[in-house]
Amino acid sequence: MGLVAISVLIVSLLAAGLALLLVVAERFIANYGxxxxxxxxxxxxxxxxxxxxxxxxxxxxxxxxxxxxxxxxxxxxxxxxxxxxxxxxxxxxxxxxxxxxxxxxxxxxxxxxxxxxxxxxxxxxLRVKEYQCICTRIEDLTYDMKRFRFELKNPPQIEYIPGQYMQLLCPPYKGSPEEVYRAYSIASDPAQKHIVDLIIRRVSNGICTTWCFEYLKEGDSVRMNGPYGDFRLSDSDAPMVFVAGGSGMAPFVSILHHMEHTGNSRKVKYFYGGNQVRDLCLDEEMKRFEKALAGFEYIPVVVEPAQGESWEGQRGLVTEAVQRAYSDLSGHEGYLCGSPGMIDAATKVLTAMGMNKERVYYDKFA
Ligand SMILES: Cc1cc2nc3c(=O)[nH]c(=O)nc-3n(C[C@H](O)[C@H](O)[C@H](O)COP(=O)(O)OP(=O)(O)OC[C@H]3O[C@@H](n4cnc5c(N)ncnc54)[C@H](O)[C@@H]3O)c2cc1C
Ligand code: FES
CATH class of the missing domain: 3.10.20.30 (Beta-grasp domain)
Structure with missing residues (x-):
């Protein structure tokens, strides 16, 4: 037993040494010109x-x-x-x-x-552009989500399809020595071409979200590039099911503005889920969309309200709320946005209820 352990240790040390040697050689010796x-x-x-x-x-x-x-x-x-x-x-x-x-x-x-x-x-x-912007507003949406408004300076306007995302450049800061890009769905009204709003949820120890929450201030210059992505409304008139959690709200804000501008009366039920009441946001804006869009219904769902939180709405998982709302989803389209786990679970439920898998569109915030 002892001999086996020593052999494993020696092999591991040799492998680690070899890996280190390769890294050093790559860094200091290799010259590709x-x-x-x-x-x-x-x-x-x-x-x-x-x-x-x-x-x-x-x-x-x-x-x-x-x-x-x-x-x-x-x-x-x-x-x-x-x-x-x-x-x-x-x-x-x-x-x-x-x-x-x-x-x-x-x-x-x-x-x-x-x-x-x-x-x-x-x-x-090749048509994707880099935008120089100024952060003009930072707004608390929940205890861990903020909405950041960026005014575009150069170029001063952007064209995008509602549902698409941008890549925000997080500059080097204390604890993160390199520039990194992270993807964020556009959460603004596409008619306001000089503005990009992003809804960002803080990730514990996350490089970009820590910078956004602790370092980025109103008045700061930032860079982002885009737009990217295929997440967008299809041009059919099939009734739709929107499902989101947390910052997955973002692309739907843009999509709903667009539906309002284009007089789109497609039937939509939007299920927005949170663990507790404090996880939900933009309730007033969603109620305004309900008034502006004939076919739109907003259904916030809370898994379990915390002690002291008052909640009259639906309880349980968003997927359970979908199951309560429909008996058959054939002929419907699904639009899902949020964590990969939520999207996988929702896809299973929607397809089990008759939705064609080809008509389930999603953006995984992976
Ligand atoms: C298309 C798309 C759209 C998106 N839209 C949004 C949006 O609208 N709003 C939003 O809030 N988010 C969105 N996201 C997610 C977003 O892009 C980031 O992934 C998220 O904000 C976390 O970034 P971060 O730099 O703060 O975290 P990261 O630094 O990337 O860390 C993420 C997690 O991984 C861990 N981690 C970090 N480095 C390592 C490592 N080397 N090995 C193992 N684990 C590590 C961290 O501890 C943390 O838990 C979107 C993602 C995609 C793909
Ligand atoms: S940037 Fe290459 S896999 Fe994500």
Whole structure:
């Protein structure tokens, strides 16, 4: 037993030593020199090798969706590499279908530039812009959610499809030495083209949310890029079920404004869930939408009100409230936004009630 433990220890130490050696060699010895990146057989630029492709593209003001900020956990930062990408890494394979792998699709945050590269990026991403903004208002929505208003300065206006998101640049600050980008759904009225509102929920020890809650002040300049994403209303007239929790409220605010401006009378029931009453927000705004939109009904749901909280509304999980509200969801569309766990649970319930899986649209705040 003792011998086995010692052998395991020795092997572990050897492996750790080898890994350390590789990191040191990569950092201080490897010199890849200048490498040329060619995009869409058109634009070319030269970079110093050794850096992730995603960062080099950002330096050139080419913005690829990168919701996890390059940690390799969102799988959003796909580009097609036609030459020079090397082998697909194990960190990429969970996010790439077999067909994508055959087509040369790669995660740009995982590719380290070691030689010349040829890549292809969809034209619509080349139209994504960076916006210089001023934070003009910070408003408490709940104990852990704030709404941040940003006025766009350069360029001064934005066009987006309600439901889309931006990537906010969190600058280096005490405790976080590097710039990081994080994805936030646009929560403003799309008719106000000079404004982007974001509803942000604080994540314990989160890099960007700590910065937003503790460092960002009204009057500060910030940078963001976008818009990104496919989450949006379909152009059918099918009745809809919206389901959200926490900051998953954000894209629905934008979508509801848009429905109001376009006189959209589609039937919608919006189930917004919180653990306690203190988790819910924007009640007044939702009641105003109920008056403005003929087909819209807002249904806040609380799992279990805390002691002393008064609550007349529905209780339980949002999914239970959906089950109480409908007997059959065939012919309906589902729009879900919030944590991956909530979205997976809601998708199961909606499809079990007859909703076509193809008609369940969601944005996971992963
Ligand atoms: C399309 C999309 C839209 C979104 N829209 C919104 C929105 O409108 N509002 C909103 O509030 N959020 C939204 N999000 C989530 C948002 O992008 C961030 O993920 C969230 O705000 C947390 O960011 P953070 O930098 O504060 O936390 P992070 O620093 O990313 O940390 C997140 C969690 O991971 C842990 N962690 C950090 N680093 C590591 C590590 N190396 N290894 C293991 N664990 C680690 C942290 O402790 C924390 O618990 C959206 C996400 C997506 C993908
Ligand atoms: S940026 Fe998230 S996986 Fe690459």
């Amino acid at each position: 200048s490498c040329e990146i060619e995009i869409n057989k058109d634009k070319k630029f030269t970079v110093e090798g050794g850096q992730p492709l995603l960062s080099m593209l950002v330096n050139e003001k080419i913005f690829i969706p990168s919701a996890c900020g390059g940690r390799g956990t969102c799988g959003y930062c796909k580009v097609k590499v036609t030459e020079g990408g090397g082998l697909i890494l194990p960190t990429e394979t969970p996010f790439l279908t077999k067909q994508e792998q055959e087509e040369g699709i790669r995660l740009s945050c995982q590719i380290k530039i070691r030689n010349n590269l040829k890549i292809e990026i969809p034209q619509e991403l």
